[in-house]
Every structure is written in structure tokens, then in C-alpha cells.
Amino acid sequence: QVHLEESGPGLVKPSETLSLTCSVSGGSISTDYWSWVRQPPGKALEWIGFVYSTGLADYSPFLKSRVSMSVDVSKHEFSLHLLSVTAADTAVYYCARGGLSAPLDHWGQGALVTVSS
Amino acid sequence: SYELTQPPSVSVSPGQTATVTCSGENLGNSYVCWYQQRPGQSPVLVIYQDSKRPSGIPERFSGSKSGNTASLTIRGTQLVDEADYYCQAWDSSTYVFGPGTKVSVL
Numbered sequence: 001q002v003h004l005e006e007s008g009p010g011l012v013k014p015s016e017t018l019s020l021t022c023s024v025s026g027g028s029i030s031t032d033y034w035s036w037v038r039q040p041p042g043k044a045l046e047w048i049g050f051v052y053s054t055g056l057a058d059y060s061p062f063l064k065s066r067v068s069m070s071v072d073v074s075k076h077e078f079s080l081h082l083l084s085v086t087a088a089d090t091a092v093y094y095c096a097r098g099g100l101s102a103p104l105d106h107w108g109q110g111a112l113v114t115v116s117s
Numbered sequence: 118s119y120e121l122t123q124p125p126s127v128s129v130s131p132g133q134t135a136t137v138t139c140s141g142e143n144l145g146n147s148y149v150c151w152y153q154q155r156p157g158q159s160p161v162l163v164i165y166q167d168s169k170r171p172s173g174i175p176e177r178f179s180g181s182k183s184g185n186t187a188s189l190t191i192r193g194t195q196l197v198d199e200a201d202y203y204c205q206a207w208d209s210s211t212y213v214f215g216p217g218t219k220v221s222v223l
Contacts, residue, residue, distance in 0.1 A: 035212070037160075037212075037214075044203065044214055044215070044216045044217045045152070045154075045160065045203055045205075045214040045217070046214065047205075047211065047212035047213070047214060050212075058210050058211075060211060061211065094159060094160070101148070101207040103150045103162050103165035103166075103171075104150070104152070104160070104162060104205075104212075105162045105165070105171060107159040107160055107161070108159065109159055110159055
């Protein structure tokens with residue numbers, strides 16, 4: 001059974017960089033695609049992007065200028081970096097298995113990140 | 118940008134059938150997935166490739182698509198099915214989620 005767990009700061013200051021890591025167990029970090037999805041409080045799910053172990057990645061056109069993702073195969077984890085955050089980036093951030101049109105079939109428990117000074 | 122449309126809410130009595138629809142301009146050209154999100158929990162995939170059920174998802178959940186409208190049907194709805202349901206499609210290298218439908222079991 002695939003298990004994913006997000007980790008990272010719960011509070012980020014405006015204009016700084018939001019960084020989260022997703023630890024993967026029970027799955028193949030090197031042969032699957034991995035995605036990030038966020039959900040602002042009381043709102044709908046929003047796809048951020050996906051990454052593959054080779055470094056191949058694709059991002060939401062709405063966030064593309066501020067997002068980067070990477071995979072560390074040796075640590076069985078993948079990461080999200082979102083630059084120049086504002087209050088509008090406050091959300092629960094989920095990592096999930098899936099990408100490149102594949103369904104998101106396993107999700108982490110989510111990490112609430114608040115952007116505030 | 119590509120958008121999906123869902124009704125904000127659907128109400129159903131226990132044991133009855135609930136149907137949630139999802140419409141989009143190019144939905145006929147894309148596989149549709151459905152996710153269930155109970156309050157305070159992570160989303161769970163309940164339907165993929167329009168009508169397939171992942172292992173462990175009860176048979177009362179089914180999916181279908183006709184033209185540019187996809188549907189999620191819950192037959193014999195139970196109290197535990199009360200949740201938000203999101204449709205999702207793939208368009209131009211982008212995952213698009215619908216706005217979600219709150220299914221209330223009254």
C-alpha cells in the first residue's frame with residue numbers, strides 16, 4: 001500500500017518561498033508520477049503540477065512562473081517550491097501519486113500552510 | 118482556461134440514488150475521474166477513466182459519460198457517502214478540477 005506524508009513549515013511570510021516535502025513509502029518513487037494539489041480554506045481542489053524522477057515536470061499555467069518540483073530517489077521523496085507567496089497561497093497542500101493524465105490514486109493527509117507576517 | 122461545471126449541492130434520502138453531473142466543453146475528449154472528500158479528510162479516488170472503480174470502492178459508486186457531460190451515481194446512498202465530490206479531467210497537459218458538489222444525505 002502506498003503511503004504519502006507531507007512535511008514542512010506551517011507558516012510562511014509573504015514574499016518568501018513555500019517549501020514542502022512528500023515522503024513516499026510502499027510505492028516506486030522512480031517509476032511513478034507525483035503531483036501536488038492544494039485547497040484554500042473552504043474552496044475547491046487546485047492542481048499545482050506533477051514531477052517524474054527524471055526531472056520531467058509540468059505545472060499549472062496559473063502558477064508556472066513561481067513553481068518548481070523535484071524528486072530525490074535516494075530519499076524516496078519529492079518536493080514543492082512556490083516562490084513569492086501571498087495570502088492567496090494559504091491552503092492545505094496535498095501530495096498525491098499520479099501525473100501525465102493518470103488518476104491521483106493515493107493522497108497524503110495534507111499540510112496546512114498559512115502565509116502571514 | 119478550461120472549466121468544469123458541477124451543481125453546488127445534491128440532496129438524497131438514505132437508500133436512494135444520488136447523481137452528480139460534471140460538464141465541460143471538451144469533456145468528451147478526456148477521461149474523467151471522481152474524488153470523494155469527507156469533511157476534514159483527504160480526497161479519495163472513487164472513479165477513474167470515466168467508469169472504472171478502484172479496488173476497495175463500493176459497487177454502489179458508478180460513473181458514466183455522454184458527450185461533454187459525465188455523471189457520478191451513488192445507488193443505495195448511505196450516511197457515510199455524505200461528502201464533497203469533485204470531477205477532474207485532463208486538458209492540454211493540465212489537470213482541471215470541477216468546483217465540487219456537496220452531497221447531503223438527509
